[in-house]
Amino acid sequence: MGDLDPGLDLSLWSGWYKFGKTQGRQRLMSTAGSPPATQTIDGLQIEILTRGNGKPLLFLHPELGLDPSAAVVDRLASGARLVAPSHPGFGRSEVTKSLTTVDDLAYFYLDLIEALDLRGAALVGVSFGAWIAAEIAIKSTARLSHLVLADAVGIKVSDRETRDIPDIFAMTDGQFAELAYADPAIGKIDYTAKPEAELKIVARNREATARYAWSPYLHDPKLKGRLHRIRIPTLVLWGDKDRLTAPDYGRAYAAAIPGARFELIGACGHFPHIEQPEAFARTVLGFIGGSK
Amino acid sequence: MKVFHFTEQAYAPAWNDHDGSLRVNLPNRKCDPKIAADNYHRWYDEWALADELGLDIMVNEHHQTATCTSSACVITLAILARETKRARLLVLGYPIGHRPDPLRCAEELSTIDVISRGRLEMGFVKGVPYEVPVANTNPVFLMDRFWEAHDFILKAMTSHDGPFNWEGEHFHYRHVNVWPRPYQEPHPPVWVTTGSGSQARRLGECGYVMATLGSGYATKGLYDAYRQGYVSKGRPMPGADRFAYLGLVAVASTEDEARRRAEHVAGYVRTSGIVYPPFRNPPGFLSADDNAKLLKAGKPPARTFTKDGRAVDMRTGSVQDLIDAAIMFAGTPDQVYRQLVDFCEWVGGMGNLLMMGQAGFLSHADTVDSLTLFAREVLPRLKEYKQPTPAAIAAA
Secondary structure, eight states, X not given: OOSOXXXXXXXXXXXXXXXXXXXXXXXXXXXXXXXXEEEXXXXXXXXXXXXXXXXXXXXXXXXXXXXTTOHHHHHHHTTSEEEEEOOTTSTTOOOOTTOOSHHHHHHHHHHHHHHTTOOSEEEEEETHHHHHHHHHHHHOOTTEXXXXXXXXXXXXXXXXXXXXXXXXXXXXXXXHHHHHOSSGGGGOOOGGGSOHHHHHHHHHHHHHHHHHHTTTTTBOTTTGGGGGGOOSOEEEEEETTOSSSOHHHHHHHHHTSTTOEEEEETTOOSOHHHHSHHHHHHHHHHHHTOOO | OEEEEXXXXXXXXXXXXXXXXXXXXXXXXGOOHHHHHHHHHHHHHHHHHHHHHTOEEEEOOOSSBTTOOOSOHHHHHHHHHHHOSSOOEEXXXXXXXXXXXXXXXXXXXXXXXXXXXXXXXXXXXXXXXXXXXXXXXXXXXXXXXXXXXXXXXXXXXXXXXSXXXXXXXXXXXXXXXXXXXXXXXXXXOEEEEOOOHHHHHHHHHHTOXXXXXXXXXXXXXXXXXXXXXXXXXXXXXXXXXXXXXXXXXXXXXXXXXXXXXXXXXXXXXXXTTOOXXXXXXXXXXXXXXXXXXXXXXXXXXXXXXXXXXXXXXTTTOOHHHXXXXXXXXXESHHHHHHHHHHHHHHHTOOOEEEEEEEOTTOOHHHHHHHXXXXXXIIHHHHHHOOOOOHHHHHHO
């Protein structure tokens, strides 16, 4: 009858936040890094992980959020000054009612780039983060030197009855892991063993993804027609085993950006920074001219 | 007490022919329109009988499901507005947060109120989680949309001096001037369902009729939250007419026969939750805090309890369990009367029984007999029954 559901049950995707065993060991070993600090951007308390020295590298995390202890953090920070915020509504970052689209996030990040006075920065995004990066770059590249879009979502390629991206809001944990990782075991997580504070972040990340990407589903119908405005060196980087957004989707992305290079990462699914952090960081740093 | 006869209008044959999901994605080839036509006509016959018997009527709406083939509640209401003579017509409810066009909702409901000569009871609902993938409303903003649609519909129904303008967060209109305006002044009574304490308090502040389903003996906490909200606005304690409860009901002249019918009616709670799991909890439908607790627990918390605190799973509980948990009221007329009064006393007064008098495979003949017995032997006593007084509730 109303809003009550006798069968209410759980269905959250595994891998939403990286808690794998490997990751846990690395977390214990990772003593160099400092935790994310909080900074006010556009009136919102935003958590920002900053690490390393040199050329600024603004990293935009995917729908899973960002695990500060992930191996990729130190790998990227070895050749650049890594600046990795949690998007508004993700992680521990605040969000406000007026932020409802990826277009809003792009303007938010243009403000953040100015607030942090980033200049000549490399902009690197994965999946949902790459969509934000593309929306930023069509608006202004004045403070950007390079763009890296890894396994990006955000454009519409196929016809109206063909989903470019399987419906991640209509699949089980196991199905998500099968599609998202070359090795689906990475996506198997026992949530009941995690502290509630970490699970709240899992829930926030999932809700925030829906906030910005529910409909049109994981894309902006106008983005593809605006990608031609990106005039900085662009690398479109793709997991060769990405079954969420197939490599051909990535090739269509690259084809719409003048001069963009398309490159595959081997034995890798939709989240190369998680599944192949070494190769991901090496390729990114090589492309943006950071030291290694 | 008012009693509203209700059926979910299930397409029961599909209950035995599905692949783990009765909602959203069950192919409609499993629906034989000839059977569906027979179903609709018998339910309208039963509502007509309810009208004659002195019962009121409730209808609802769900989408893409064999559990409920009422996908457009205003169609049902429109037919009943013309075919019935005296019954109050409660829709509980209209999922206004999912509607793309609340102006259309205001027009539909006003027209139904006029055709029925002021018999509409206007229930607004958020909708169960599995309505989300069908409507494709962003679940994160669903309650915002709900309340904006609510504000807009009431404004449209109560503005009589020419067009007004609306530029909200979710809806935009330039010249709003609904014809016809509603029959009832200032507008048909508003009802809302809830299962949450914070929402119950808000509904109390509004003074609306609050309905709950499946809350059993945990209902009192929700009613108490409502009462707190109600009196916080400077009003005396609310009467029993502010509270509604959905109960599954089966009556017969013998207990054995009533139990046989109750097994059929219980089919509703046993099938209602059969849904492909990913559709059960869309992101943002629950708060992040609640979702964190669910993840930690690995399963949803028990929600339905007996008087002595025993949890009852509505999907698997026996008829006796369901009776013990006040989900179901079943037996001879005497037994059903006593069960209902006992529940009213426990919760501190409940003035509107939403009576699921038909469900699933309960036949037309059984339904007619059960309704008739209820109307002749239970309803008159419920009308006489003195609900707990506000003073007694305040003292409790």
